[in-house]
Amino acid sequence: MSVLISKEYPYTNPNLAARKLLTPEQLANPASYPHLDERLLPLRNVGNDTKAVDQFVKKIRDEVGR
Amino acid sequence: MRRRTFLLLLSSLALPACRAAEPTEKVLNLLCWTEYVPTSVTASFTKQTGVRVVMENYNSNEQMLAMLRDKPHHYDLVQPSQAYVETLIHGSGLESLDAARIPNLQNIDPQFRRLPHDPEEKYSVPWMSGTVGIVVNTNAVQEPIHTWADVFSGKYRGKIVAVNDQREMVAWALASLGMPITQIDDASLARTEPVLRKWLPQISVFDSDSPHTALLDGRAVIGIVWSGEAALALAEGSPIPIRPTQGKARTCFSIASRFLPVHHTKALPRISSTTAWSPR
Numbered sequence: 001m002s003v004l005i006s007k008e009y010p011y012t013n014p015n016l017a018a019r020k021l022l023t024p025e026q027l028a029n030p031a032s033y034p035h036l037d038e039r040l041l042p043l044r045n046v047g048n049d050t051k052a053v054d055q056f057v058k059k060i061r062d063e064v065g066r
Numbered sequence: 067m068r069r070r071t072f073l074l075l076l077s078s079l080a081l082p083a084c085r086a087a088e089p090t091e092k093v094l095n096l097l098c099w100t101e102y103v104p105t106s107v108t109a110s111f112t113k114q115t116g117v118r119v120v121m122e123n124y125n126s127n128e129q130m131l132a133m134l135r136d137k138p139h140h141y142d143l144v145q146p147s148q149a150y151v152e153t154l155i156h157g158s159g160l161e162s163l164d165a166a167r168i169p170n171l172q173n174i175d176p177q178f179r180r181l182p183h184d185p186e187e188k189y190s191v192p193w194m195s196g197t198v199g200i201v202v203n204t205n206a207v208q209e210p211i212h213t214w215a216d217v218f219s220g221k222y223r224g225k226i227v228a229v230n231d232q233r234e235m236v237a238w239a240l241a242s243l244g245m246p247i248t249q250i251d252d253a254s255l256a257r258t259e260p261v262l263r264k265w266l267p268q269i270s271v272f273d274s275d276s277p278h279t280a281l282l283d284g285r286a287v288i289g290i291v292w293s294g295e296a297a298l299a300l301a302e303g304s305p306i307p308i309r310p311t312q313g314k315a316r317t318c319f320s321i322a323s324r325f326l327p328v329h330h331t332k333a334l335p336r337i338s339s340t341t342a343w344s345p346r
Contacts, residue, residue: 001107008104010301011194011294017173031296034197049250050233054128056255057232057262066266 006032092117097133098145100125100275101294102194125274126231151190152183160189196293198234201278201300206287214242214265217288223268227286230272235262238290278302 002018108119239258278299
């Protein structure tokens with residue numbers, strides 16, 4: 001079942017048993033299985049600030065017509 | 067083997083929460099991302115369990131929260147990005163899982179287990195993980211694209227597709243400024259404003275559902291897209307040499323998501339999406 005998911009929506013599959021059944025081509029897709037490095041920093045929960053972000057960006061988008 | 071693995075996992079989560087729409091029919095109300103749960107999977111689940119799956123979709127975590135608010139006590143399983151799992155836990159919106167009924171959790175890569183948003187793994191299990199990154203049609207873009215400045219230099223105005231997610235747009239702008247992408251306050255937003263005013267008019271397509279389509283049909287030559295969408299572009303795009311950018315240009319946002327039951331819905335806070343990573 002998990003292979004079906006990877007076939008249709010090729011995100012990084014965290015199921016190691018499923019990964020054994022993926023094709024070499026699937027596993028070699030650099031978008032599905034990228035080499036993450038130290039420059040990649042986690043975005044954490046920012047609480048209610050998300051609402052402020054939404055309003056902030058939407059205002060800019062309205063003003064620039066996007 | 068794997069088929070059984072996933073079905074056990076899903077059914078273990080789903081069956082206790084199923085509700086009877088009719089005396090003889092059990093229904094699982096599933097709230098999940100668009101382009102994330104194949105109908106082949108839900109059909110197989112129904113075939114093996116007899117439980118009909120009613121799936122509703124969203125294309126942002128914000129929309130998901132709104133749908134939960136609109137239909138309290140309706141959904142059995144929901145699939146938030148992991149930071150939003152934390153939101154739902156704090157909002158007391160989740161029923162805890164019985165780990166004893168999810169034996170196939172042992173198949174999950176340890177790096178995806180017991181993460182900070184749910185350290186005791188009481189409320190969520192991994193579904194998929196992903197990133198947001200930059201992909202380039204190298205037929206149309208010969209120069210190397212290494213930075214956000216490269217993407218938004220102006221040369222590709224009207225030829226850029228991006229996921230339609232405000233929180234991530236701000237994160238990209240913060241990253242381009244060398245600022246922490248989780249630093250959200252009036253001062254940091256003010257710093258991003260001129261950046262976003264320059265960038266946003268250059269984006270021709272905002273699409274969180276199927277952004278790779280714009281790359282394949284030529285509406286865009288650069289995409290800032292979910293990794294699964296980038297993978298589809300790579301797989302389907304041949305001979306279009308779309309490639310993910312490497313090194314400094316790669317900006318990755320995890321959309322590691324979780325299936326988890328929603329038992330009751332109080333007024334839920336709005337919280338940021340995703341675990342995300344971003345380069346300088």
